[in-house]
Structures are given as C-alpha cells and as structure tokens.
Amino acid sequence: PDVLADAVKRLRAHCPVHVLLPGPARGYLTRRLQDAGVPFTAPGFVSSAEIPLLYHALDIYVSPSRDEGGPQGVLEAMASGVPVVSTRTGMAADLIESGVNGVLVPIDDAEALADAVLDLAGKPLLGASMAKRAQETIAAYDWSLLAQDYAKELYAP
Numbered sequence: 001p002d003v004l005a006d007a008v009k010r011l012r013a014h015c016p017v018h019v020l021l022p023g024p025a026r027g028y029l030t031r032r033l034q035d036a037g038v039p040f041t042a043p044g045f046v047s048s049a050e051i052p053l054l055y056h057a058l059d060i061y062v063s064p065s066r067d068e069g070g071p072q073g074v075l076e077a078m079a080s081g082v083p084v085v086s087t088r089t090g091m092a093a094d095l096i097e098s099g100v101n102g103v104l105v106p107i108d109d110a111e112a113l114a115d116a117v118l119d120l121a122g123k124p125l126l127g128a129s130m131a132k133r134a135q136e137t138i139a140a141y142d143w144s145l146l147a148q149d150y151a152k153e154l155y156a157p
Helices: 002-012 027-036 051-056 072-080 090-095 110-121 124-139 143-155
Strands: 019-022 040-044 061-063 084-087 103-105
Touching: 002 027, 002 110, 019 027, 019 051, 027 040, 051 072, 061 072, 072 084, 072 090, 072 124, 084 090, 084 110, 103 110, 110 124
Parallel strands: 019 040, 061 084, 084 103
Antiparallel strands: none
C-alpha cells in the first residue's frame, strides 16, 4: 500500500486520478490517499456478481505488490480487457510481456509505477492494444482448456 500511495500521489500531480479499492478495510492506504487529496471509492467487500462491473469501471489496473502467489486481480483485469501495470512478482512476471500485453515495473519503485500509468493514460490506443493482447494471453488459462490439458497430461497416459 505504501508504494501505491506514493505512485498515486505522484500521478495526482500530472493528471486526474480516482482510486477504486474494493475488499477489506484498507485504513493505511485510505489515510494516505486522503492526506494527498486523492479521491477514492472503497466499497468494502463486493459480491462476485459485482466484480466484472468494477473491472469495467477501470481505465488501468495497477498491482504494486512486493510478493504474490497470483495476484488474481492481474488475471481478472487481463481477462476483462483492462490494461495492467504490475510489479515483476508472482504470475504477472510470467504472463506479462512488458510493452506487449501489459507493463512490468521493478518492485518497490513508485516512480516507475506512476510513470508507466502516466504513459498508458496518455496513449489510450496503446492501452487498448495491450488489453486485447492480454485477453489473448489469458485465454489459454481458461479452466475448460486447462482441465483438458491436465486430463491429457496426467490421466490419459
């Protein structure tokens, strides 16, 4: 949350920003955003039916994680056709080809995170192209395809 807060504060100096923070209470981050004068929406827990609506409300999905097993949000954003800016952690580092189907930045680098978001915000056609390629990338991870692959590889022999 500290890297995200620093990046958003930097972004706020260059363009309008509104942060969407679904999920559990994020007191530290919401206080930092309030102190920086950054508007945000924090609806708390949302139903699974509401999740797609939230992704479609985004211009860019940002994942500032230091350590991740997923993150699931990166996968969902890619599948939803939302351009992704993420740190090089977890599956994001395996799935995103930086500059092709998303953008990867170094871990703990709020400046690089903000710069990548600014770049995408200023180039909507590039973001749309990356989002389309991200959807193509993530399509291979559809459960129905993975289940067939697992069945062939693990059980057929």
